[in-house]
Amino acid sequence: MRILIVEDSTRLRSTLSQAFRFSSYAVDETGDGKEGLWMATSIPYDVIVLDIMLPGMDGLTVLKKLRESGCETSVLLLTAKDAVQDRVFGLRSGADDYLVKPFDLEELLARVEVLCRRGYGKKNNQIVIDDLTLDLGDKSVKRGNEPIELTAREYRTLEYLAVRRGEVVSKQEIESHIYDDQADLMSNVVESIVCDLRKKIASPGAPSVIQTRRGFGYTIGKPE
Amino acid sequence: MNLSIKTKLALALSMFAALLLMAGGWLVYRQIKASFYHEFDERLRLQAMSLTTGIKQERSFVDVIFSDKYLREYDDDESRSWFFQIWAPLPVDDAYRPKTMRSDSLKKNQNLPRRFGSLKEPVYWNFELPDGRSGRGIGIRYVPQADDHDRRSNFDKNLKVELVVAQDRTELDQSLRAVAKNIGIAGGVGLLATLLFVPLILLRFLRPLKSVSKQAETIDVESLSTRFDTRVPPEIRPISRALNELLARLESSFDRERQLSSDIAHELRTPISELKSYAELKIKWPDKTEGCFEKEVLQMVAGMESLVENLLTLARMEKSAAEFEGVPVSLTDALSNSVDEVQPAAAARGIRIRNETNPEIRIETHPELLQIILRNLVSNAVAHSPSGGEVQIGSGTDNELLHISNHAPDLSAEDLPRMFDRLWQKDASRSNDEHCGLGLPLARSCARAIGLELTAQLNEENRLEMILIRFSSEGT
Numbered sequence: 001m002r003i004l005i006v007e008d009s010t011r012l013r014s015t016l017s018q019a020f021r022f023s024s025y026a027v028d029e030t031g032d033g034k035e036g037l038w039m040a041t042s043i044p045y046d047v048i049v050l051d052i053m054l055p056g057m058d059g060l061t062v063l064k065k066l067r068e069s070g071c072e073t074s075v076l077l078l079t080a081k082d083a084v085q086d087r088v089f090g091l092r093s094g095a096d097d098y099l100v101k102p103f104d105l106e107e108l109l110a111r112v113e114v115l116c117r118r119g120y121g122k123k124n125n126q127i128v129i130d131d132l133t134l135d136l137g138d139k140s141v142k143r144g145n146e147p148i149e150l151t152a153r154e155y156r157t158l159e160y161l162a163v164r165r166g167e168v169v170s171k172q173e174i175e176s177h178i179y180d181d182q183a184d185l186m187s188n189v190v191e192s193i194v195c196d197l198r199k200k201i202a203s204p205g206a207p208s209v210i211q212t213r214r215g216f217g218y219t220i221g222k223p224e
Numbered sequence: 225m226n227l228s229i230k231t232k233l234a235l236a237l238s239m240f241a242a243l244l245l246m247a248g249g250w251l252v253y254r255q256i257k258a259s260f261y262h263e264f265d266e267r268l269r270l271q272a273m274s275l276t277t278g279i280k281q282e283r284s285f286v287d288v289i290f291s292d293k294y295l296r297e298y299d300d301d302e303s304r305s306w307f308f309q310i311w312a313p314l315p316v317d318d319a320y321r322p323k324t325m326r327s328d329s330l331k332k333n334q335n336l337p338r339r340f341g342s343l344k345e346p347v348y349w350n351f352e353l354p355d356g357r358s359g360r361g362i363g364i365r366y367v368p369q370a371d372d373h374d375r376r377s378n379f380d381k382n383l384k385v386e387l388v389v390a391q392d393r394t395e396l397d398q399s400l401r402a403v404a405k406n407i408g409i410a411g412g413v414g415l416l417a418t419l420l421f422v423p424l425i426l427l428r429f430l431r432p433l434k435s436v437s438k439q440a441e442t443i444d445v446e447s448l449s450t451r452f453d454t455r456v457p458p459e460i461r462p463i464s465r466a467l468n469e470l471l472a473r474l475e476s477s478f479d480r481e482r483q484l485s486s487d488i489a490h491e492l493r494t495p496i497s498e499l500k501s502y503a504e505l506k507i508k509w510p511d512k513t514e515g516c517f518e519k520e521v522l523q524m525v526a527g528m529e530s531l532v533e534n535l536l537t538l539a540r541m542e543k544s545a546a547e548f549e550g551v552p553v554s555l556t557d558a559l560s561n562s563v564d565e566v567q568p569a570a571a572a573r574g575i576r577i578r579n580e581t582n583p584e585i586r587i588e589t590h591p592e593l594l595q596i597i598l599r600n601l602v603s604n605a606v607a608h609s610p611s612g613g614e615v616q617i618g619s620g621t622d623n624e625l626l627h628i629s630n631h632a633p634d635l636s637a638e639d640l641p642r643m644f645d646r647l648w649q650k651d652a653s654r655s656n657d658e659h660c661g662l663g664l665p666l667a668r669s670c671a672r673a674i675g676l677e678l679t680a681q682l683n684e685e686n687r688l689e690m691i692l693i694r695f696s697s698e699g700t
Contacts, residue, residue, distance in 0.1 A: 009494050009497075009498055011498045011502065011520075011524065012494065012497055012498045012501060015498065015501040015502045015505050016501060018505055018509075018512075018513060019501070019504075019505050019508070019509075022505075022508075022509045022512055080491070080493035080494055080497075082493075100493075101493040101494055101496070101497040102493055102496040102497040102500045102501075103497065103500075103501075104500075104504070105500075105501050105504035105505065105508070106504070106508075
């Protein structure tokens with residue numbers, strides 16, 4: 001999953017970015033509201049973590065403009081304003097969730113995970129495809145009871161395909177969801193990852209759960 | 225014994241009423257007594273005058289001829305209340321010439337006391353009558369007229385007659401005692417009425433004061449917006465107004481304290497989040513995170529400390545009115561301290577500081593507050609100036625005391641009104657712990673506290689100019 005963090009505190013932004021990256025997210029970040037709006041409307045993020053008190057353009061204005069532009073990306077508001085009216089206003093402005101500072105990092109990670117899951121209509125934390133089980137919570141993959149070790153990008157790719165099981169996902173979509181702007185992309189990076197992924201999750205004698213739709217992209221499993 | 229004002233007032237008014245009644249009663253009694261005595265003395269005088277008409281000079285003697293009608297009052301009977309006695313050469317047989325003539329009401333050996341005035345100014349006085357009763361008499365010494373046929377040839381102007389007429393004044397004394405008693409009774413009733421009604425009247429008219437007192441008892445920290453009614457008697461109105469002003473100051477002070485607490489709590493949330501999230505990151509991924517944990521934590525804590533200190537200072541500045549005693553301060557000297565402090569940081573980034581203030585400018589002001597202003601302005605200018613840029617400091621004309629400018633490529637005109645908002649920062653980086661967005665609000669509050677004003681403007685070259693203005697050419 002790819003998320004955007006818009007937070008003007010450099011230190012906090014850096015900490016959150018690291019936490020999400022360590023949790024296998026692709027993370028983009030900015031400390032300016034205007035830049036955040038531009039990024040949010042240009043790139044299809046799965047979740048946007050948005051601070052309210054921002055230079056350039058405050059978070060609620062960013063949210064409002066985002067919704068006016070038709071963007072339905074899930075937004076979690078992060079702020080020091082804890083009054084009920086502030087929370088209600090934020091939620092009614094189009095936010096999907098609201099977290100008051102100071103917060104538990106685990107809680108933030110959990111809430112973002114839920115928003116990511118809901119973005120794909122998933123209520124279950126686990127996705128089962130044949131004998132493969134993805135746990136979206138702890139970012140783990142198992143075949144039966146056997147854990148499968150994947151790199152962060154491999155997991156993100158598998159996770160993205162899994163939440164869109166049955167759909168054909170283009171290479172560009174995969175790229176935009178598993179890479180942040182720090183990534184140094186090569187032209188065949190997706191093919192390379194899918195190839196490695198297939199090897200790791202392959203079941204002996206069974207066809208790969210990841211199928212190629214030549215000219216269109218990849219798909220995994222059947223629609224639920 | 226701590227008496228209430230009402231009790232003290234009641235006692236004082238009662239004592240005053242008592243004194244007033246006593247003085248008034250005494251004056252009335254005196255007046256009545258004088259009137260009674262005047263009347264009494266007039267009767268004495270008339271009696272004496274009528275007696276003098278019967279006393280004539282005849283040759284070298286005095287002849288007394290009284291009609292029975294005159295002497296009836298002086299009869300020796302039970303009610304005898306009139307007395308007279310005459311001392312003069314009186315005619316008797318050649319062998320003996322007594323010099324006194326008494327009324328029948330006096331016994332042979334009874335004499336009236338002798339005091340005399342003239343016909344025009346007789347003497348009146350109180351004395352004890354020979355029978356022991358209280359009396360009052362009139363005494364006259366005069367030269368009687370001569371008998372008609374002796375008037376010219378035998379008139380002796382040295383022939384004096386002394387006459388005392390006296391009357392029993394028992395009835396007069398009784399009347400006066402009755403008057404005194406009645407005045408005393410009236411005074412006593414008046415005093416009682418005073419003692420009874422004064423406290424009631426005080427209670428009634430001090431009710432507004434009690435009402436103010438009761439209302440004051442109900443006021444606490446949560447009800448400082450209460451105000452006392454100023455539609456009260458003129459004596460209490462100043463109290464109500466003063467209390468209202470006090471409440472307004474208290475409310476403002478408590479609001480500031482609450483706002484400060486709220487600001488500190490609010491603004492510490494982000495630094496605390498930074499600290500907490502960083503610690504949680506380190507705990508969850510100890511091997512993956514880079515950087516020195518202790519150093520980072522210390523920096524964050526220093527930032528929080530700075531934030532709290534600045535908020536507290538800002539609150540103090542906003543609270544205090546301009547009650548200070550100005551001392552002469554050289555602007556150049558005050559500036560040089562601030563410039564010296566930032567020189568190392570400026571030099572490290574290649575920033576030049578050009579100081580062209582007028583060395584002769586001196587102002588009467590608060591030295592510490594001025595230093596806070598200058599330190600904030602200079603350090604802000606250096607911190608936000610691009611590397612290799614120039615900070616210009618100068619003094620203006622008229623009301624412009626000082627201007628400090630630095631190139632500010634990131635600022636726009638829309639940012640200017642927000643610059644003095646607490647904790648506003650143009651720079652997205654909050655990790656600069658020395659600049660937490662309170663410098664300019666603090667500088668402005670200090671400026672206003674000492675009668676100056678701080679404004680900001682952007683010129684055509686996008687240089688931010690901070691201008692310190694004074695409102696009179698004589699300074700603060």
